[in-house]
Amino acid sequence: MSADRRFDATTTTTCGYCGVGCRLEAHARGGRIVSISPAEDGPANKGHTCLKGRFAHQYTRARDRLTAPLIRESGAFRIGSWDEALNRVAGEFLRIKAEHGADALAGLASSRATNEDCYVMQRLFRAVIGTHNIDNCSRVCHSPTSFALRKSLGLSGCTGSFDDIEAAQVLLIVGANPTAAHPVAGARMKQAALKGLKLVTADPRRIELADYGVLHCGMRPGTNAAFLNGLAHVIIRDGLTEEDFIAERTDGFEAVADLVADYTPVEVERITGIPAADLEDAAHIYGEADRASIAWGLGVTEQRYGSECVQMICNLALMTGKIGRPGCALMPLRGQNNVQGSSDMGALPDTFTAYRSVGDEATARLFEDRWGVKMGRERGMKMPEMLDAAVEGRIKAMWICGYDIAQSDPDVEHVVAALSNLEFLIVQEIFENETSSFAHVVLPAASFLEKSGTFTNAERRMQVVEAAAAPPGAAKTDLEIYKLVAERLGSELPYDGPEDVMAEIAEVTPHFAGVTYERMGRRGLQWPVAPDGTDSPILYTEHFELAGGKAHFAALPYKPPGDEATDELPLILVTGRRLEHYNVGTMTRRTGNLALFASDWLEIHPEDAEELGIASGDVVEVRSKNGRIEIEAQVTERIEPGHVFTAFHFPEVRTNLLVGPSADVNTSCPEYKVVAVSVEKTGVAERPPLAATVA
Amino acid sequence: MEVFVDGVRVEVEPGATALEAARLAGKWVPTLCFDDRMAPFGACRVCLVAIEGAAAPVASCTTICQEGMQIETTDERAQRIARNVAELVLSELPEPPAGHTELAEVVERLGVGEPRWHGTVHEAKHDARHPYLVFQHELCISCGRCVRACDEIQGAFALTATGRGFHSNVTAGLDSGFQESTCVSCGACADTCPTDAITERFLFELAEQGSE
Numbered sequence: 001m002s003a004d005r006r007f008d009a010t011t012t013t014t015c016g017y018c019g020v021g022c023r024l025e026a027h028a029r030g031g032r033i034v035s036i037s038p039a040e041d042g043p044a045n046k047g048h049t050c051l052k053g054r055f056a057h058q059y060t061r062a063r064d065r066l067t068a069p070l071i072r073e074s075g076a077f078r079i080g081s082w083d084e085a086l087n088r089v090a091g092e093f094l095r096i097k098a099e100h101g102a103d104a105l106a107g108l109a110s111s112r113a114t115n116e117d118c119y120v121m122q123r124l125f126r127a128v129i130g131t132h133n134i135d136n137c138s139r140v141c142h143s144p145t146s147f148a149l150r151k152s153l154g155l156s157g158c159t160g161s162f163d164d165i166e167a168a169q170v171l172l173i174v175g176a177n178p179t180a181a182h183p184v185a186g187a188r189m190k191q192a193a194l195k196g197l198k199l200v201t202a203d204p205r206r207i208e209l210a211d212y213g214v215l216h217c218g219m220r221p222g223t224n225a226a227f228l229n230g231l232a233h234v235i236i237r238d239g240l241t242e243e244d245f246i247a248e249r250t251d252g253f254e255a256v257a258d259l260v261a262d263y264t265p266v267e268v269e270r271i272t273g274i275p276a277a278d279l280e281d282a283a284h285i286y287g288e289a290d291r292a293s294i295a296w297g298l299g300v301t302e303q304r305y306g307s308e309c310v311q312m313i314c315n316l317a318l319m320t321g322k323i324g325r326p327g328c329a330l331m332p333l334r335g336q337n338n339v340q341g342s343s344d345m346g347a348l349p350d351t352f353t354a355y356r357s358v359g360d361e362a363t364a365r366l367f368e369d370r371w372g373v374k375m376g377r378e379r380g381m382k383m384p385e386m387l388d389a390a391v392e393g394r395i396k397a398m399w400i401c402g403y404d405i406a407q408s409d410p411d412v413e414h415v416v417a418a419l420s421n422l423e424f425l426i427v428q429e430i431f432e433n434e435t436s437s438f439a440h441v442v443l444p445a446a447s448f449l450e451k452s453g454t455f456t457n458a459e460r461r462m463q464v465v466e467a468a469a470a471p472p473g474a475a476k477t478d479l480e481i482y483k484l485v486a487e488r489l490g491s492e493l494p495y496d497g498p499e500d501v502m503a504e505i506a507e508v509t510p511h512f513a514g515v516t517y518e519r520m521g522r523r524g525l526q527w528p529v530a531p532d533g534t535d536s537p538i539l540y541t542e543h544f545e546l547a548g549g550k551a552h553f554a555a556l557p558y559k560p561p562g563d564e565a566t567d568e569l570p571l572i573l574v575t576g577r578r579l580e581h582y583n584v585g586t587m588t589r590r591t592g593n594l595a596l597f598a599s600d601w602l603e604i605h606p607e608d609a610e611e612l613g614i615a616s617g618d619v620v621e622v623r624s625k626n627g628r629i630e631i632e633a634q635v636t637e638r639i640e641p642g643h644v645f646t647a648f649h650f651p652e653v654r655t656n657l658l659v660g661p662s663a664d665v666n667t668s669c670p671e672y673k674v675v676a677v678s679v680e681k682t683g684v685a686e687r688p689p690l691a692a693t694v695a
Numbered sequence: 696m697e698v699f700v701d702g703v704r705v706e707v708e709p710g711a712t713a714l715e716a717a718r719l720a721g722k723w724v725p726t727l728c729f730d731d732r733m734a735p736f737g738a739c740r741v742c743l744v745a746i747e748g749a750a751a752p753v754a755s756c757t758t759i760c761q762e763g764m765q766i767e768t769t770d771e772r773a774q775r776i777a778r779n780v781a782e783l784v785l786s787e788l789p790e791p792p793a794g795h796t797e798l799a800e801v802v803e804r805l806g807v808g809e810p811r812w813h814g815t816v817h818e819a820k821h822d823a824r825h826p827y828l829v830f831q832h833e834l835c836i837s838c839g840r841c842v843r844a845c846d847e848i849q850g851a852f853a854l855t856a857t858g859r860g861f862h863s864n865v866t867a868g869l870d871s872g873f874q875e876s877t878c879v880s881c882g883a884c885a886d887t888c889p890t891d892a893i894t895e896r897f898l899f900e901l902a903e904q905g906s907e
Contacts (some may be wrong), residue, residue, distance in 0.1 A: 004795045005794060005795065006795055006898065006901065006902075029901070034896055034897050034898065035895055035897060039884055040731065040732075045847075046731070046732065046881060047731070047732045047886075048848050048849070048881070049881070049882075050879070050881050051827070051879065051881055051882065053881035054827075054886075055826075055827045055882060055895075056882065084701060128889060179879075183879070183881065187848065187849050187850055187881070191848070191850055193845065196851065212850075233773045266749065374725040391710065580880075592826030592827055592896075593826075595826040596826060596874070596880060
């Protein structure tokens with residue numbers, strides 16, 4: 001490609017959209033990205049990418065990019081200099097800290113940012129400001145996965161690699177729609193299915209991959225636990241367990257065996273709606289395979305008992321010995337490019353890097369010595385706690401980076417109340433968004449194509465990100481911003497660039513001991529990485545990372561979700577992602593993807609539509625206990641009767657007004673996936689003309 | 696197993712093709728319909744090599760290595776046929792291929808000049824309805840790479856080969872454009888196309904502005 005005279009420069013980097021971690025070649029001309037193609041040697045994408053990674057880069061040069069700091073003055077924003085913005089930030093932070101203590105401040109790091117950014121932000125909050133009130137947006141997606149994998153197996157990450165898709169004979173996909181939300185992983189699954197991989201899909205929607213699978217289990221939202229315990233029941237009942245593996249490498253199997261004895265296929269059918277015979281088939285397809293993997297997404301985690309369901313997924317792999325070898329991966333599909341890394345890096349209120357507790361004396365001492373400060377041993381606030389505290393006036397200031405909580409978090413009214421009540425809010429962003437409208441200072445940041453560092457993908461692969469263009473105007477990289485703010489707060493952060501940050505991370509974290517940019521090279525490294533650079537495509541080949549080396553079964557019953565259909569609210573809303581868009585749509589809505597998918601709709605089954613007198617194209621009002629929205633309906637058999645589906649990409653739809661405060665019992669991850677609603681026709685949509693492509 | 700490419704010994708895995716062996720030996724073999732990401736197709740007939748004992752040159756992308764096989768990448772007859780094939784491909788195009796395309800590289804390295812045959816050439820027919828992907832049907836050489844990329848890399852099954860002989864081409868859906876087909880806009884077709892018959896809209900517009 002270097003000989004391609006259409007381009008001045010080609011930079012190999014890592015995609016900043018979903019957690020698959022495609023390696024990309026970004027081609028620039030005249031300082032602008034004009035084309036992106038997949039890197040042929042990308043380990044996760046193998047020369048492929050999707051319409052987001054390849055095409056949706058025009059947002060980087062959109063006219064409304066933030067190119068200078070914005071400062072609120074008498075109620076409105078004005079453009080300011082960095083000097084003014086930094087003075088305001090430091091002045092307010094120091095004032096609030098002096099008046100109310102450091103714990104009146106809180107920060108949210110971004111799972112879109114690099115590992116180095118997240119590490120430096122948590123250091124800034126812990127060591128410079130003096131509080132553990134730091135969290136990141138994985139709180140609302142995969143925190144239950146992290147919690148459960150650590151409990152059951154030891155490490156918070158995929159147990160294998162994407163290569164296990166092709167190495168497996170069977171792949172069970174629960175609560176995920178990979179061809180839309182993780183398109184390149186989805187394409188690999190589809191191709192593998194066409195070549196003989198047996199796919200079993202389990203989701204309230206008949207996802208595209210169900211059409212290529214051997215069995216689809218369409219369950220009622222919120223009943224994953226019954227389904228998973230039902231699978232365990234059949235596996236144990238029919239002798240599909242691996243006795244030696246259970247005896248040698250695990251603890252706690254008997255309790256699970258006792259518990260799931262009640263989950264007969266007939267009982268599971270009553271709870272989930274999945275025909276008993278299909279449950280039996282699914283258990284046999286998984287249990288009888290020599291090599292089988294399980295992939296799951298937010299359809300498992302974003303529920304009241306999401307973390308427990310991930311523990312139940314671990315149970316299945318442990319009782320059948322399908323872990324720690326090729327083709328037997330437990331594969332959480334991470335929503336954002338750096339969901340894995342932001343948490344690995346310690347941008348969490350309770351842990352330093354690699355999930356080591358802030359209350360652990362030896363670890364805390366290590367960081368205190370490294371940073372030359374004293375720190376508390378009590379954990380800080382999780383994100384929902386920060387918002388509650390802001391409403392109550394205990395949190396006075398927040399710094400939110402690359403995370404539009406006013407659009408993406410549930411219970412929007414509560415979020416708005418929290419943001420409105422802050423004395424001081426910094427929003428660090430590439431565009432103004434719903435959250436920045438509450439800010440006192442908006443700091444213009446670089447997009448992933450304009451910065452360097454590393455992302456960690458869903459298979460624990462740390463991959464190099466390299467700037468392919470310069471940030472626009474006065475926008476700066478997150479790392480530069482943290483350094484400048486720290487300096488104003490009276491503390492020098494000793495990093496000339498992201499490589500210096502990674503050197504420190506490697507030094508203070510045994511799991512990342514051997515990580516260097518040179519070793520990551522073009523293919524990255526899957527952590528843990530030994531001091532000599534040896535990485536770990538497959539975890540737990542010999543032992544589990546828990547005391548005694550044994551994995552823990554978890555005997556957990558099915559419990560009903562936080563919301564239930566009633567006479568007034570008879571349908572269950574599930575939310576998710578569309579292929580063409582990405583989360584709050586800040587980026588994709590500013591690209592040609594908008595011409596491919598211009599406005600959202602509510603999917604509703606023909607039976608429900610008929611009963612409610614709704615046709616495709618009608619505008620409907622959707623009501624929950626929490627709020628109401630209007631949206632166009634689309635009648636489709638992709639969704640099961642009794643359920644409706646939409647995404648949350650469009651601020652004008654404000655889907656999350658409907659989602660209430662119910663959350664995962666262990667991690668506070670919101671229950672986006674089970675919301676009781678009513679749907680009523682209010683009119684007929686007048687489709688606006690498709691938006692013109694932004695050049 | 697071991698094979699010899701232009702006399703150089705290389706070690707290959709069982710099932711490797713002569714093309715893979717040649718590349719392992721660091722030899723260039725022209726290809727048009729081949730792409731590492733997809734199964735070999737053997738349609739373009741420019742990846743010809745001579746195999747000791749074979750009556751005629753063979754397509755290296757579909758020839759499986761045998762123990763001790765002698766592969767000649769510089770065989771004069773193979774090169775002459777490949778040149779003629781490339782020249783015939785060029786003779787149908789309304790203009791020489793753009794410099795960055797794989798077809799341009801193959802033509803240049805094979806030393807194919809101005810085609811000797813001045814017959815009918817394809818008429819320009821563009822479809823720019825999609826926000827990212829543009830068809831330039833006149834540049835299609837029917838190598839089938841886009842259709843196979845759509846099937847074998849993405850799995851969208853949106854593209855189809857159409858027509859026969861001189862009228863062979865490629866189409867999305869039932870000739871209804873990308874957006875009305877099952878296309879998921881992944882761009883694998885544009886990525887693999889060796890002639891820009893399917894290309895990216897930005898790059899198409901850059902080229903239209905005469906900036907190449």
